[in-house]
Amino acid sequence: MTTAVISGLAMLLLVGPSAQAQQDNQWLPQASANSHASYPKHPARQKQARKPEHNHTSKQAAANNTMVTQATKTESASKPHRLILQVNSNEPAMMNLTLNNATNVAQYYRDRGEPVSIEVVTFGPGLHMLRDDTSPVKPRIEVLAMSNPEIAFKACGNTQENMRKAENKDISLIPQATIVKSGVVRVMELQEQGWSYVKP
Template identity: 35%
Template sequence: MSLIQTVRRVTGGLAIVGGLFSQGAVTEAQMPMTRDSGHRVVFHLNSAEEQIQKGLLNNITNLYEALGPDFLRVEVVAHGPGLSLLAKKGSRFAGEVARLKQQYGVELTACSNTMKAQGLTREDLLEQVDRTVPAIVRLMELQEEGWSYIKP
């Protein structure tokens, strides 16, 4: 198939879908959901309490079991005392964090301002951490993009 034929087929398909929406034949809720169009949840962690951190990890597992990894993206943003979840030294749940990252692709953000205040470097964090940026900036960006915000 030539490039022109492919473009015509794709744009024709888009026109059909657009026409179905305008006629009310297909609603947005009926469109197939994907990981990118599905649910996006950011968990805001600022507690070192073992019960809260364990609850957070359980909530993430429960969400993935209920919705499936094809329809859910989760990011944990940790700052202040919550950064202990992502630090190599003292993390009580490093194995569980690694499992969630490996099994579901959970994204992990460590607050760069907290790291600076605590004298931590990137090497002091678990290898699963995706980024180090100011937590408040990251939380704001994700919420502006429509992510659901949960604070355990």
């Protein structure tokens, strides 16, 4: 009986480690496979997480650029255009050229839906353009003023006074004219305010 017990123990010692090893070998590949399968997922997740951030930043920058461009266009369209046209000659051709320029500029910005202000400033011999008794373009100004309220006509008060003294009579102006103290000063001050200046 003692011999049988010893033989049984010997079999257990021989078979036990081998069976345990087989069990260990069966579990190891699964654990290894699971552990290896779990690692590659993390870099992929990191890459996927970074891409939307980059795309979001690019889209936001593009949206900001679009907004700035639109704001610039809106500001440019809403900012009034302002033009000075000077007349200091008693030549009818120059007076008509000035009226042509004023009409063309007014029509151009009207078609674009943008505001514009135009001042025709007369002084010296150019005051004849706005004199009621000597203006060669009086009928044209009357028609032009009715259809183009953005065009204003300024007469130099100093010139008017000098003509009054020289001719010894009152110098009447057409109804569309507004007197300013000095035509030259008016041109200078408008330029200082950012108006564009054109002399025909």
